[in-house]
Amino acid sequence: xxxxKHILRFVLFVCAAGVLAGAFAAVxxxxxxxxxxxxxxxxxxxxxxxxxxxxxxDRVRFDASEGGRKLILIAxxxxxxxxxxxxxxxxxxTYLEIDRKGAAEVQSQMERARLMFEQQITNAPPETRxxxxxxxxxxxxxxxxxxxxxxxxxxxxxxxxxxxxxxxYESYVDGVKFEDVWAAGEKDLGLTASELQVLxxxxxxxxxxxxxxxxFFQVGRGAGGFAGFPVVVVEYRGAAKHEKNEVTxxxxxKLDPKIFDLPQGLAKQKLxx
Numbered sequence: 001x002x003x004x005k006h007i008l009r010f011v012l013f014v015c016a017a018g019v020l021a022g023a024f025a026a027v028x029x030x031x032x033x034x035x036x037x038x039x040x041x042x043x044x045x046x047x048x049x050x051x052x053x054x055x056x057x058d059r060v061r062f063d064a065s066e067g068g069r070k071l072i073l074i075a076x077x078x079x080x081x082x083x084x085x086x087x088x089x090x091x092x093x094t095y096l097e098i099d100r101k102g103a104a105e106v107q108s109q110m111e112r113a114r115l116m117f118e119q120q121i122t123n124a125p126p127e128t129r130x131x132x133x134x135x136x137x138x139x140x141x142x143x144x145x146x147x148x149x150x151x152x153x154x155x156x157x158x159x160x161x162x163x164x165x166x167x168x169y170e171s172y173v174d175g176v177k178f179e180d181v182w183a184a185g186e187k188d189l190g191l192t193a194s195e196l197q198v199l200x201x202x203x204x205x206x207x208x209x210x211x212x213x214x215x216f217f218q219v220g221r222g223a224g225g226f227a228g229f230p231v232v233v234v235e236y237r238g239a240a241k242h243e244k245n246e247v248t249x250x251x252x253x254k255l256d257p258k259i260f261d262l263p264q265g266l267a268k269q270k271l272x273x
Contacts, residue, residue: 031252032054032055032254033253034252036249037050037053037245038245039051039244039246040246041242042244043242058197058198059075059077060074060199061074069091071088072087073088075198075199075202085099088263093266094268095268097271099205103205113140117136117140152170152181153171155170161231164184165188166184167183167226167227168181168182169183178236179233179234183228185229186229189247190252196229230247231246232244
């Protein structure tokens, strides 16, 4: 599961790269919404990053860099009208495809592994049981944990950040504070309900594999989500602030529709690896 964990983590560090800018021929373009995001790490050992998210009706694209590796995430609907995400690694010329069926298979695989490990702990002699648990958690930590309960609490409205009026939320994971979120109305940012729906569908795909996903993918998730688009998200590790994602600009641009297509010549990797 390390591969999936790495990819799911990358979406939290989205940054502007323009990786495929020179790969596309001139074709018809149409207006879309481009959102610039800056990621600041409170740990001074980590370098701050910049981000750009491209929206075009029912599709969205992230260009990202993590540890010097350039990655791309494209979310849209397939020919059946169902949500699908492609995670593209340009360095290795490979990609992963995440759809509802694949996400469910990964979630089922993780749950079966967790139950198997719990059985091993139960069957271990009492004097070694704790050591067995610690060893399994050290090697399979993400698999050992049950799906957490994520809750958003609305605090206040009318908080002005730059030119946007925002509603402030707090998110909790199993009762422990995880994020501060300031969200603006999608219309104020030039986004549409269908564009936010794409993010919500991405959140559904990721939630089974990596439940503690960033607030960008918790948009509108019923009682457990929040309304609008996150303008600022501060994430915590325990009581300490870990990182801040902040929208720095929103603009309308003509976008080449091919940037939302899966590039040719990539090798498909198996998601359950």
